[in-house]
Amino acid sequence: MAAPIELFCWKGSWGLPSVDTDSLIVLAYARFAGTPLKVHKISNPWRSPTGSLPALKTKEDGSFSQPSKIIIQLRKQKYNADYDLSAKEGADALAFISLLEEKLMPALIYALWVDPKNYAEVTRRWYAENISFPLNFFLPSRMQGQQLERVRLMWGNSTLEAGEEAEKELYADALECMNLLSQRLGSNRFFFGDSPSSLDAYVFGHLAPLLKIRLPSSRLQQQLKALDNLTKFCSNILSLYFPDESQEGRSQPTSRVQEGSDFDHEPYKRHKQLLSVLVAVAAMLGYALLSGIVAIEHVKEERSTGNSSIEPPDEEEA
């Protein structure tokens, strides 16, 4: 059977198959369900068929962007990771996914996009390096604006700013959520027995970035790392379902970091040089124009209708 399904998602880093939670959820679910997919790992959301990432492109039904819709679409194609769940387990999965979205998601967004240190040193830097040239100037800050708006509206507090109090509240909720998940998981390998379900994909998508991305202010990370069964759960999924990524993450970290630190400043340098040359040229031209060294004359081309005679040449020279 030819698989006409294509998946577009954010590309990976730090040993993760993708840096973005929603992309991770979809990727993990597709692996769990054994879906044959053509995966495009890209770093330009404008190339996706829906204009955002992740996106699933099917031949029959068009394109979808939200993880829940993509999972429904995969289920329609008979790739169902929740096939073995009882009705009650299916209900539990839905409930815990809601818990993740309400309690952990805001804290995760805060840690990556709102916390000033993390945003400046990790998130913005990663997106600015990986998004291609003209877009990388404004896409990261636009994405930050959207994420900040999302946290504010979810929190019902339109004045939320990065700071001690917001961080405490959001992280308290997230910690409670992670504790509840850890208690629910217990010593099981996956949330519902021995095979992974959609809930496992959602938990993985939310926790793996926290575990793998090295953040300068890492309070939430440390809290997660204290919960052994959850960290084991994530590394288990990484090594079982994404063997290439986890190896890549293990074997290449040093070379990547070095490559990164050399590479990072290179494009900035070139942009700055280009920018300063442009500014200098503009200033010189402006001065030349203002002081009258160079003047622009508007020579009106006289166009006459019909077969009028050619004007005498001396008038043009005058």
Place this chain on the structure above:
Amino acid sequence: MSLAAEAFVSQIAAAEPWPENAILYQPLREDQILLSDCASSLAVQAYLRMLGLPVRVQCRANAEYMSPSGKVPFIHVGNQVVSELGPIVQFTRAKGHSLSDGLDDVQRAEMKAYMELVNNMLLTAELYIQWCDENTAAEITRPRYSSPYSWPLNHILAYQKQWEVRRKMSAIGWAGKTLEQVYEDVSQCCQALSQRLGTQPFFFNKQPTELDALVFGHLFTILTTRLTTDELSEKIKSYSNLLSFCRRIEQTYFESQDRDSQLGASDYSKGPSLM
């Protein structure tokens, strides 16, 4: 409620017993209150009744602006004002009243998860239908929401609120949904609740928890509120165990208690009955 305030409240709260004159504030019952606020208010009332804590319901046109978090309902107990079910549950626990002490860790995790399911899907769907379905917004929501105010304030406030809710919907990815998809979500949520409840009297067997109060508040309000179409309540009516669950809680905690204490209609705040 900030963490510092929370710690302060729990310290003070523990010292004082529950007073007789606690008051719950909500918007005007007849002309103003909206489906979602009514559901949240009923959930808090059911919770307090399950604990056996007396509370008097007061309707105020400006309840939303009196509340410390801008959301209704809120309770005024002694010197403290607490809004919304989550903080109220913490507040009563600090005073030594709790419904979920008998649960083990996994059950408590499941209870919290199902409460978020109700907030994430039912409450959001209620908000969507109220404010994003233009028929409902024009016929019911905006006139009711702005009923206490005179022109032009009524229009300004109603549209301001609608704009705010719509921004929230687009931020959480619900703006692109159609009404049918939202009904589908409600259906999915009810199915999950119905599966979880099964044939038990309450979600965690014999004893009610705050989850039961929350589910009752939402389902009962949806069942007894008339909207432009009755599609929303039809979704719930197809689950017979949820219906009998609502009746059971109504009879146990509202009708019999009211009869016992002879409170009569003035404090009978739940509105219409299922029977």
